[in-house]
Amino acid sequence: MATLMDVSALNARITSGQRTVLLDVRWALGDPDGRAHYLREHIPGAVYVDLPTELAEPADPARGRHPLPPTEKLQEAARGWGICEGDVVVAYDDAGSTSAARLWWMLRNAGFGSVYLLDGGLAAWRGAGLPLKEGLEQSAPGDVTITDGGMPVIDAAKAAEWAAYGVLLDARAGERYRGEIEPVDPRAGHIPGAVSAPTTGNLDDGGRFLPAEELRLRFARLGVNAATPTAAYCGSGVTAAHEIAALEIAGITAALFPGSFSEWSNDASRPVATGAAPG
Known part of the structure; x- marks a missing residue:
């Protein structure tokens, strides 16, 4: 099952009139203005998806900063984006797919197979000299059924026991893993036994995913291969989905810890490790 679609393939679909549900998922920690960015310019035909309200429930210390929404809420949102049974869905952002991957993972988890990340996102589209549009776009309601x-x-x-028999990857920036800074969660550091694997290491300088072989080598250096039980977490379960997409490109299946460190660090009974070693 393919994970990525490149700009030329997306443009070919659009220009040939092939039905494509294009979703703009611009969001980043510390930047709440994704909708404003979308209104200023987006790929023609793209519908905006608001990550905090449509791809998450309100923050809950017991479930993390971005708890997964219930199935019925996701189905309502997906139909509002115009997704019908059998559609091809392409998600993008302007941050190396780190927020679009949340939507990709959720639709895959919901049993929707034909969903892709636009490799390189808006920057790649812009870099190819392709047109952009401003303003709000809406689609006719869809009929997709979500599972x-x-x-x-x-x-x-x-997560607490995973390192005993597999590899638990921490997708956050290295300084957060080491506990040097923590901008949003109550304690700094990482889940004991977890290995630092920042999502930035999955991308080239242009914000595209590394080729599959390079990703396999990257994860092999972290102790991961196709036979290794692997799981990933981040701060709130968003960028960890990017790690899972990169692992899939490399031919490796991995589990997500949805509550991630925001859930873990809110529970005072759970230990937190600091420093560069897994602990």
């Missing part, structure tokens, strides 16, 4: 359980997940109890 659950299409992707593996783990909870905090599983």
Whole structure:
């Protein structure tokens, strides 16, 4: 199952009139203005998806900063974006797919197979000299039926023991993993036993995913291969989806810890490690 679509393939679909649901998922930690960025310019035909309200429930210390929404809420949102049964969906952002991957993972988890990340996102589209549009776009309501359980997940109890028999990857920036800074969560550091694997290491200088072989080598250096039980977390379960997409490109299946460190660090009974070693 393909994970990525490149700009030339997307443009070919659009110009040939092939039905494509294009979703703009611009969001970044510390930048709440994704909708304003979208209104200023976006790929023609793209519908805006608001990550905090449509791809997450309100923050809950017991579930993290971006808890996964219930199936019925996601189905309502997906129909509002115009997704119908059998559609091809392409998600993009302007941050190396780190927010678009949340939508990719959620739709895959919901049993929707034909969903892709636009490799390189808006920057690649812009770099190819292709047209941009301003203002709000809407689609006719869709009829897609959403399920659950299409992707593996783990909870905090599983995360606590994962390193005993597999590899738990921490997708946050290295300084957050080491506990040198923590801008949003109550404690600094990482889940004991986790290995630092910042999502930035999945991308080239242009914000595109590294080729599959390079990603395999990257993860092999972290102790991961196709036979290794692998799971990933980040701050709130958003960029960890990017790690899972990169692992899939490399031919490796990995589970997501949806609550991630925001859930873990809110539970005072759970230990937190600091420094460069897994601990």
